[in-house]
Amino acid sequence: MSSETKPVLFHYSLSPYARRVSWYLTLRGIQHKQCLQPLIMPRPDLEALGVQYRRIPVLSIGKDVYCDTRLIIKKLEEQFPDGRLGATDGDGQALENLLETWSTDGGLFLNAVLLMPLDLPSLRDPAFVKDRSTFLTGLKWKIEDMPSLRGEAMVQVKRAFDFLESTLLADGRDWLRKTEKPTLADIHAIWLLDWVLDMGSLEDSIITEASHPKVFAWIARFRQALSHAKRRMEEMLVSGSEVLDALQHESFAQIDAEFDDSDPLGLEKGEEVLVWPTDSGSTHRDAGSLIGLNSKEIVLQRKTADNRFDIRIHFPRLNFKVVSAAHVQQPKL
DSSP, rough: OTOOOOOOOEEETTTTHHHHHHHHHHHHHHEEEEHHHHHHHOOHHHHHHOOOOOOOOOEBBBBBESSSEEEEHHHHHHHHHTTSSSOOSSSHHHHHHHHHHHHHHHHHHHHHHHTTOOTTTOOOOOHHHHHHHHBBTTOOOOGEEEEHHHHHHHHHHHHHHHHHHHTTTOOSSSSSEEEEEESHHHHHHHHHHHHHHHHHTTTSSOTTTTTTTTHHHHHHHHHHHHHHHHOOOOBBBOOOOHHHHHTTOOOOOSOOOOOOTTTTTTOTTOEEEEEEESSSSSOOOOOEEEEEOOOOEEEEEOOOOTSSSEEEEEEEEEEEEEGGGGGGOOOOO
């Protein structure tokens, strides 16, 4: 990978998941390019790369494409190690992992979605509602049902505010790991709380600055730190065709992908496989040659849609399924 290679973030501005990665890049001062994507499918820029994965964000570094925010941030920590935001001690790493799981896998996101203001343009767009109805597992997008679900969702989101107010922030610390600036732990814990505040979901609710002063002050500090960091960043917007043309001359960011021959699935290196997420967006499956597999990561290699060059697509092992392509039929879309 050339020292001039800049990560490319494929995203749309309303995505709370994309904001996690964007915040990370900004707080780190990692100059990067942005390739803005449609709010709903299809996304021709990613299809041109050979990527079927439908969730946002996606990040490319050279000819390596990374899916899922958890893996994306992990790879940025590894490939840009100077000034990384993650903990180096066991206790700090444990806290980061627990906060990440709490905010992404604990049902908090679905409850936050149910608090979206009903006057948002996207919720009034039949195309958006139809798109998301095939995406989110366990949630049917019926606008008329959302008011009746709002009360319980508010209770669950309040529990998240209560948790931070009464534990990690209770002693008046500025940041969750008692650091001088925000770290990965703060990003993992704050993204959904900031999102519901930013949308206006908590207006006239039981969650207020008076009821949760420490959490609200922490969010204000984070926003201020982010605003200050943005002043150092250069905004670089690129089109999908520009990304594709540039990648043709790039190398792979990772030289080799680890392959565990003792993996319980018994898959072989070079075998044609399918990969898809199991928690949401499961109807879109990526096909390719399996070149990397361990307990944390799945790596496929395949051609771009125009067969111009090879790319590698990386997925986390958590909440993703990989199977031999010979044994599975693609779902009809």
